[in-house]
Amino acid sequence: MTHQVNILVIRSVSLPFESRAKSKRHHRQETSNLIFFAVTIHVTGYPVSQAFRISPPWSTRFSYRITTMFEVERFLFDCKNALRQEPSQNSVCEVVARAVANPSAVLKALGEPGKGEIQTLYRAQDLTILNVIWTPWMTLLPHNHQMWAVICIYTGREDNIFWRRLPDGKSTKVEAAGAKALTAKDAVSLGQEIIHSVTNPIPRFTGAIHVYGGDFFGPVGRSEWDAETLLEQSCDGARMARRFEDANAVLRKT
Numbered sequence: 001m002t003h004q005v006n007i008l009v010i011r012s013v014s015l016p017f018e019s020r021a022k023s024k025r026h027h028r029q030e031t032s033n034l035i036f037f038a039v040t041i042h043v044t045g046y047p048v049s050q051a052f053r054i055s056p057p058w059s060t061r062f063s064y065r066i067t068t069m070f071e072v073e074r075f076l077f078d079c080k081n082a083l084r085q086e087p088s089q090n091s092v093c094e095v096v097a098r099a100v101a102n103p104s105a106v107l108k109a110l111g112e113p114g115k116g117e118i119q120t121l122y123r124a125q126d127l128t129i130l131n132v133i134w135t136p137w138m139t140l141l142p143h144n145h146q147m148w149a150v151i152c153i154y155t156g157r158e159d160n161i162f163w164r165r166l167p168d169g170k171s172t173k174v175e176a177a178g179a180k181a182l183t184a185k186d187a188v189s190l191g192q193e194i195i196h197s198v199t200n201p202i203p204r205f206t207g208a209i210h211v212y213g214g215d216f217f218g219p220v221g222r223s224e225w226d227a228e229t230l231l232e233q234s235c236d237g238a239r240m241a242r243r244f245e246d247a248n249a250v251l252r253k254t
């Protein structure tokens with residue numbers, strides 16, 4: 001992976017500066033000069049603003065701050081571009097993991113979650129990018145995607161149970177095979193054959209970016225497994241979306 005660093009802005013200004021120095025007997029106020037300069041660079045496509053502040057005495061006071069912006073359009077472009085350059089989920093996973101490295105920036109860009117829903121950020125034949133908001137305590141039945149997926153969390157928690165078909169080949173039933181709890185900054189890559197169920201186990205909304213290697217809402221022959229019998233039944237993207245409305249209705253009643 002190539003790291004490209006472009007210095008876009010270099011600014012140096014001198015501003016009036018007011019500082020207070022406390023002593024045991026009195027407060028002293030003094031005005032001096034604050035030297036402030038900011039450098040904005042792009043590292044692998046993401047703008048990273050670095051702000052430096054130097055206040056007197058220059059040798060002893062120095063503050064340094066780094067903030068990473070998240071821009072939805074830029075993120076979508078990077079996902080599409082990564083897939084075009086290397087048509088595998090690994091390339092997209094790198095982009096997604098980098099985006100949620102600063103989850104508060106993602107939350108600021110996408111907005112504070114207010115209800116459980118699936119927001120479609122991008123949809124095409126070869127790629128779907130969703131902002132998935134999990135209602136508190138909500139559980140989605142075991143299901144497959146019939147395409148690879150990358151999941152990353154920017155707020156809250158998402159517990160995944162992974163399932164496998166019974167090896168006897170006679171039944172459509174599944175059994176639990178593993179589990180993984182995801183919290184902010186976590187990103188996982190799921191293969192095309194993965195079956196998983198998802199629970200938001202906390203009393204607030206969980207926000208996650210889900211990326212799929214195909215048209216998530218297209219006729220891909222998706223399945224889900226019944227909550228009680230764990231037997232396979234047909235499912236589609238629209239049906240999964242309605243699960244969120246049901247979860248919101250339950251939440252309103254509580």
Ligand SMILES: [Fe+2]
Pocket residue numbers: 143144145196
């Ligand atoms: Fe899923």
